Amino acid sequence: MAPQFRRPAQLSEDLMETIPGDQDVAYNAELANLSAWALLPGPSPFAGSPQERERIVELVHTEGVDVIAESWVRSPEESLAGTLWRGFLFYEWLRRFPEDAFARFNRAREVLMARGVNVDEKLADTYSLEDLHTCWGSIFSGEWGEQPVAKVLLDSAHILNIIGQVSPEWIGEDDHPLATAVTRRDEALLQTSRELLEASKRSVRGVLN
Numbered sequence: 747m748a749p750q751f752r753r754p755a756q757l758s759e760d761l762m763e764t765i766p767g768d769q770d771v772a773y774n775a776e777l778a779n780l781s782a783w784a785l786l787p788g789p790s791p792f793a794g795s796p797q798e799r800e801r802i803v804e805l806v807h808t809e810g811v812d813v814i815a816e817s818w819v820r821s822p823e824e825s826l827a828g829t830l831w832r833g834f835l836f837y838e839w840l841r842r843f844p845e846d847a848f849a850r851f852n853r854a855r856e857v858l859m860a861r862g863v864n865v866d867e868k869l870a871d872t873y874s875l876e877d878l879h880t881c882w883g884s885i886f887s888g889e890w891g892e893q894p895v896a897k898v899l900l901d902s903a904h905i906l907n908i909i910g911q912v913s914p915e916w917i918g919e920d921d922h923p924l925a926t927a928v929t930r931r932d933e934a935l936l937q938t939s940r941e942l943l944e945a946s947k948r949s950v951r952g953v954l955n
Contacts (some may be wrong), residue, residue, distance in 0.1 A: 782830050807888065815830075822826075826955060832945075836884060842924070854911065894949065899946035902939075906938055
């Protein structure tokens with residue numbers, strides 16, 4: 747299924763000159779990798795100068811993360827760029843459709859508690875939806891700092907798993923603003939949960955590239 751996500755604003759020539767690689771923003775593997783790593787502190791396994799990282803972060807500050815996020819769409823799920831694409835979709839769901847996200851979480855909690863699952867105990871050490879919205883917002887503004895990203899990935903996976911156990915579908919309509927290949931696939935919430943869980947494990951091992 748072709749992604750139906752809203753395309754980012756077109757980059758001006760001046761802005762494009764700050765980004766290495768060709769000018770196909772819809773999919774540029776170099777841009778995907780560089781931009782993903784630019785949002786997190788520490789050394790990058792991909793070529794890219796500190797100046798390029800600074801320019802990408804400045805671009806995010808001035809234009810918003812949307813302008814680079816679509817470069818992640820076709821990135822492999824095991825890559826950092828593919829992981830950030832999934833995190834971006836989760837973040838946008840919380841940001842743009844909080845009523846849906848919170849209602850579905852609360853409903854899932856009620857159903858699972860009625861089945862004898864102590865959801866509150868399972869999530870005792872897990873960031874709340876509000877916390878995760880804040881964490882992902884910091885990541886996508888380039889202001890995450892030095893703390894490990896693994897916990898954000900792990901806790902996002904736990905939350906999506908709770909919702910997905912009751913209602914595994916994520917986005918139900920092709921014309922929804924967040925309809926993409928990731929959000930429209932079968933059992934999208936459970937699949938995304940598993941992918942973020944694996945990404946968290948790779949992050950801990952230092953192999954989330």
